[in-house]
Amino acid sequence: MKSLSTATLANGKQTDVFLADDLKDLSERLGNYGRSVLWVFDTNTATLFKQLPPANVVLDSGEIAKTFSSVERILATAIDEGLARDGRIIGFGGGVVCDMAAFAASIYMRGCKLTLVPTTLLCMVDASVGGKTAIDFKGLKNMVGSFYPANEVLICMDTLRTLPEKEFLNGLAEVLKHALLSQDEHLYRFLLTKKNEILARNNETLQTLVTLSLAVKQWYIEQDPTETLGIRQMLNLGHTFGHALEASAHFSLGHGIGVAWGTCRALEAGVTLGITDKAYATGAIKLFKSYGYDIDYRIGRGDWIDFRERLMKDKKKMNGQVLFVLMESQGKAVLRPIETALVQHLVIAKPIF
């Protein structure tokens, strides 16, 4: 197991990210934690074990489990198992499992130890590092949560082998987003030139991809761990449009697809407002398309009211106005409000270029 990076986050807490050689390497590490641990799986990741560790919670798989009742189940089991404040919760799964494990860890006795083992590409490059935890509440995505960085994140590419194609593309959308936000063009060029190896999930290629992508995320979150300085918010590129799309489709579309679609809408908005260079936007949208995302998707006219209402619930608000992340150029993002008429035009009209 090799050390990938150490991120210094909220409250000065550090997250150590490790890359496991294979599943055996991963198991050895996890076996070393001893007894005062509680494991959190979902019905998918629980099947990866011949025999589950004794103290465990198995959540339903998918966004449906991002609820208070999942968090309460974890907390109740922790109490039943006598987990102390110096005990550890291990989240073993995708973003939902890691979010639930982390949110529970953040409030169990006001905070216990936390290890995350992300088993999806999305969770590896996004949810597992950065300390944001959340549940969906009253039909709104990530409305309630906390900042609570994991003590350790253990990444093992072997866990991606059985990941469904749609899930893989969910994660890749965040990688593409990070490529635009990166201060250099390394990741962007890697995505342009290594498409076949990436889609074939070549182990070594994915290691590089995840490492480059995490470095971009880390650059943003270390400067602004609790998202109060307007820097970390840039990682929400594509998410304002994307979350509203996801929510109005009742979360059936998948997070990454929403982000890919939303990022392209933000690029188009930037071009229209004279903020984004047109050639840069066109190139980036082409890159998204080359990975198979349905960028040309538009919502039906009848769904506009619902979409707009969900958009208005976005957390990035100032003085009542929703703010969007728009790109000036490679690695340079800004927060801007967008007039409702332009939003409507972008999400229900034909593509504008």
Next chain:
Amino acid sequence: MKSLSTATLANGKQTDVFLADDLKDLSERLGNYGRSVLWVFDTNTATLFKQLPPANVVLDSGEIAKTFSSVERILATAIDEGLARDGRIIGFGGGVVCDMAAFAASIYMRGCKLTLVPTTLLCMVDASVGGKTAIDFKGLKNMVGSFYPANEVLICMDTLRTLPEKEFLNGLAEVLKHALLSQDEHLYRFLLTKKNEILARNNETLQTLVTLSLAVKQWYIEQDPTETLGIRQMLNLGHTFGHALEASAHFSLGHGIGVAWGTCRALEAGVTLGITDKAYATGAIKLFKSYGYDIDYRIGRGDWIDFRERLMKDKKKMNGQVLFVLMESQGKAVLRPIETALVQHLVIAKPIF
């Protein structure tokens, strides 16, 4: 309204404590927050207003409201009212109201603004400053929560006028505890010499009492905001014994009574173990008695198993052993395990000196 102090707490966040001259002064300040606020009351404090502010939640009064469902009610109302991340939750009431308002504020959109208006002595000197929030869970006190300091705490002695005697004594127990933990003897001597004025709730006397008491708490919490360095834990003097007593009595006794009783048990334990000076312990126990606390109370033999089990759920554990705060001398506390036989002797036997 005058500024009392500024405490720098978890995550570098500051809590400004203000002392209002009277209710009018308090109202003016609260009126200045504008519209993006949500008020939290309980059925007692809600009656202090002729007309409640439009966005409000009124919780049941008492420990029974320290639940997830109270927190969920606050969060749901915040969403219904369109409260943004830069909005503010105002907790107006005692410890339970302030804890629920603060816990909800800590997880609403991963944290919104928070103002606390403590209306009990206990909450003024304890819960409102320090950033600890919690709910009871599975019958265990403060088992789930977060560290989330308020932006502002507004103290107004006029709110204490109608406080029942038992509630007043609940708060006074924490003041007495702070007197033992203080680095100087100022507060201890104030309690010795001003008993009549304190019990008569003389406005000016209470202002001095609260100011001195808060200064002690602040000394401990500023050095160790998230209770990871073994300093802040000293504020738990009396709480390990006290919580177990409260819990085994199903929270009917009141927090302060438990703390007073628990502090005296800890003083006795310290004397038995040769840690606490006997004359110091005798004097301190006498001070508690002089304020009317039932220090000689002992649990019935048949309640011992239940008491011990609740004691074992205490959060201050290391390697499976519960740690107790014991006093070496004025202002000098240490964390020590205590043998079960001695605990049993202290809580069910006759007083030992």
